[in-house]
Amino acid sequence: MDANLYAEAIEYELLTQAIYQAILAEEGNRTVSVQHNVSIAGRSGVEHQVDVYWEFKQAGVTHKVLIECKNYASNLTLEKARNFFAVVHDIGNCVGIMVTKTGYQSGAAAFAKHYGLALKLLRKPTAADWKGRIRKVQINMVPRVPVSTEERPITCHLAVRPASDQQEARLKAAAAKNPALVNADPSMQFLNKDGEPVTEELHWWIPRQLNVMDRPDGGPYKQPVELKDHYVQVDLGEGQELVQVIGVVLEFYVETLDASQVIVDAGETVCAILKDFESGEWQHVRSES
Structure with missing residues (x-):
């Protein structure tokens, strides 16, 4: 996976x-903590x-809000919805x-409306959005990312x-002919016992598992990840079959990218514009000062 795209x-x-x-916070809910990259067990x-x-809790009932972020330059498809x-x-x-930043294909929009998914557009403001407002506030960013190049690829070894x-016996025979069988392909997805995907494609899933912040530049580093009820579909000589994966060992390098300046807000800390895809209503959002 390209490190810049991941960043x-x-x-x-x-x-x-x-x-x-x-x-x-603007609506008065300052005690609610919005979290990033959370793992939640479904039913x-x-x-x-x-x-x-x-x-949050209301009338003794816990309500959960899940957000899927897609930093895509094209409209999201029905498959993603x-x-x-x-x-x-599954979470319930x-x-x-x-x-997302751009929009949604008609099939995705119709599906989401029928099943009650809210669709939003979130982007940083353009020049036209700043009319009558104070403009640029910049911050320095120094991203630390896992390296993904031909010379230093991220590898994923499967424990099955x-x-x-x-x-x-079939697995041993197939692995003897093709040692790469126990390495994960970037486009692979882990499946459940019914053969349905339970993760993103591995080139997106793997970087989220890596701990890069506490490691100096270089490597290679190895990081085990335990899995439960995860499977891959492979041909062991008698057609496609599911094989359980109980864990993976990720091997990777770490690199600190060049520092950069990014506009994150303007005016009275306005940092983005949020639009409801169905209603078309725009909202200028302010970050906490």
């Missing part, structure tokens, strides 16, 4: 977190990664919000648990 995706998630924290027992999350709805449905008793002696 931009995380920056967009953090912007979304900050925006909703500011909205809640199925499967753990789901949620980009931005908060919860369906995948997120599956997470919302929650509100699902999708946030065969379902039977027969599957174990």
Whole structure:
């Protein structure tokens, strides 16, 4: 995965977190904590990664809000809306919000409206948005990211648990012919026991598991990740079959990117514009001072 794309995706998630924290504070909900990159178990027992999350109690009932952030330059597809709805449905008793910069395809919009997903557009203001306002406030950013190059790739080694002696024999025979079988492909997704995806494609999922902040530049570093009820679909000589993955070992390098200046707000700390996709209503959002 390209390190710059990953850094931009995380920056967009953090912007979304900050925006909703500011909205809640403006509405008087200063005790609610908006969290980033949270793992939540669904009713199925499967753990789901949620980009931005908060919860609150009302009349003794806990309400949950899940936000899926997509830092895409094109309109989001129906597939993305369906995948997120599956997470919302599995977790239950929650509100699902999708946030992106550009827009949504008609199928995604119709699906989201039918199933109660809120669709939002979130972007930094353009020059036209600043008419009558004080303009530039900048901050220095020094991103620390996992390296992903041909010379120093991120690798993912699978630890599997065969379902039977027969599957174990097939697995050993297949791995002897193709040692790369126990390494994850970047486009692979982990599946549940019914063969349905439970994670994003691994080139997005893997970087979220990596701890880079406490490591100096360089490597390689190894980080184990324990998994539960995760499977991959592989051909072991008798057609495609599911093999349980009980964990992975991630190997990676760390790099500090060049510092940069980014505009995050303007005027009286206005940092973004949030638009409801269905109603078209715009909101100038202020971050906390």
